[in-house]
Amino acid sequence: MRVLENFIGGAWSRSSGTTLLDVKNPATGECLAKVPLSTAADVDAAVKAAQAAFPGWSATPPVQRARHLFRLREVFDAHRDEIAAICTAEHGKTLAEARNDFGRGIENVEHAAGIPALLMGQGLEDVASGIDCHTVRQPLGVFAAVTPFNFPPMVPLWFLPYAVATGNTFVLKPSEQVPLSQQRIFELIDQAGLPPGVVNLVHGGREVVNAFCAHEDIAGVSFVGSSAVARHVYRSAAEAGKRVQALGGAKNFLVVMPDAEPSRSIAAIAESIYGCSGQRCLAGSVVVGVGEAYEAVREGLLERARAVVLGDGARPGVTMGPVISAAHRDRVVSYIDRGVAEGARLLLDGRGAKVEGYPHGNWVGPTVFDDVKPGMVIATEEIFGPVACLMRARDLDEAIALANRSEYGNAASIFTSSGRAAREFQRRVGAGMVGVNIGVAAPMAFFPFGGQKGSFFGDLKAHGPTAIDFYTERKIVITRWF
Ligand code: NAD
Secondary structure: EEEOEEEOOOOEEOOOOOOOEEEEEOOOEEEEOOOEEOOHHHHHHHHHHHHHHHHHHHOOHHHHHHHHHHHHHHHOOOOOOHHHHHHHHOOOOOOHHHHHHHHHHHHHHHHHHOOOHHHHOOOEEEEEEEEEEEEEEEOEEEEEEOOOOEEEEEEEEHHHHHHOOOEEEEEEEOOOOOHHHHHHHHHHHHHHHOOOOOOEEEEOOOOHHHHHOOOOOOEEEEEEOHHHHHHHHHHHHHHHHOEEEEEOOOOOOEEOOOOOOOOHHHHHHHHHHHHHHHOOOOOOOEEEEEEOHHHHHHHHHHHHOOOEEEEOOOOOOOOOOOOOOHHHHHHHHHHHHHHHHHHHHHOOOOOOOOOOOOOOOOOOOOEEEEOOOOOOHEEEEEEOOOOEEEEEEOOOHHHEEEEEEEEEEEEEEEEEOHHHHHHHHHHOOOOEEEOOOOOOOOOOOOOOEEEEEEEEEOOOOOHHHHHHHOOOEEEEEEOOOO
């Protein structure tokens, strides 16, 4: 069985960790590789390599760094199908979803390749008589990122291209549940010829994360994952004097007004809930039907949910894959049990779903709960599976109040044909990413990505212009010539 290696200082090397975990195909149960749980010593070796590369890389002119990103983009573009297939094998999502996953990642490389323009400072002549002032942006050193299982190619590419484009060096720890997409992406990075040590890959779990947070030579940490860990990373890395951006979990509300366009709205809502088996941080979870919209949404959603084709994401015709692991399937099923116990009406039950020929898959079928009440656990906690919770509201005010009760604030959407309702929603809803007639409100690479409240810890969001702020220090130069 293949044992994954770390990529440190431009070379592949064995982890010093002795614990190996199985990387499994969640549809077939097949073991694809073994991933090591690396140690603090491996982190230290990666940080030393990144530190050694920093002086040369940070002194490389931005136009030349941009050319490295152009090469990276070309090599990634040539391997879209290969990375998508790896992503589907390790994660379970459909091939179409996996292509989008990597595609969204590549867009960040494309955006970061504009670094000469993105990195520019500002200047003003004569701030006082005979005195000029200008700002420059400078890199800070070594940055680290920790990423979740749900978008194996994309989420690391929210960080890596900007970290290196701005002149920093970088260490990544991908999710130990899905390390294979990044393993291959780093082989491609190696092929594209970035100087040794500029980017490094360390496989592992919490020991690596805690070593990042504590390491005195890491300038900043980016984290994406569940809120409990995001909060821990934010606290411990900030305590150690680092910059931190920590993106956490979600409970996203989709509000449907009586004047919503019926069929395309329902299609977008169903895709938001069941796409990627509900394992998106932007996935719809609670659908709030306002007034007479409720019944129509319920019937439309049920019809769409029944039409979902559950199966191996690598097979044509399948529209929803398995969830990531047997443990996660049990967790989602326990939430469905809880919803039933709490008195919500289960209209479609995904528990016990089976797929012929795949006895070892982690299957949960599309699930629909009716009559969900605000205080219920299924209405408040992140389920991260293909479960729709339908809730009623009298009017827009009540719908916004329901959404704003949530401790999370990642995304929220409204479906309406009223500009006034959309504008009210956009202004008042407590979520960082807002959709208007959009089910998955995902900002593209050139806009910031991140939530509010318990969904985000920090102040500078991922990608877009905020990435340039996160990865640089602004220096202000005030000049007078005698
Ligand atoms: P997770 O929190 O279990 O793991 C995320 C990362 O943290 C992994 O690399 C893991 O190795 C590490 N980790 C796990 N437990 C740790 C601990 N106790 N100490 C230190 N490190 C630890 O999350 P996951 O299950 O991989 O991903 C799903 C979660 O990610 C969901 O909550 C989802 O909403 C969230 N997510 C958020 C966004 C966003 O933009 N806000 C995007 C994608 C995923």
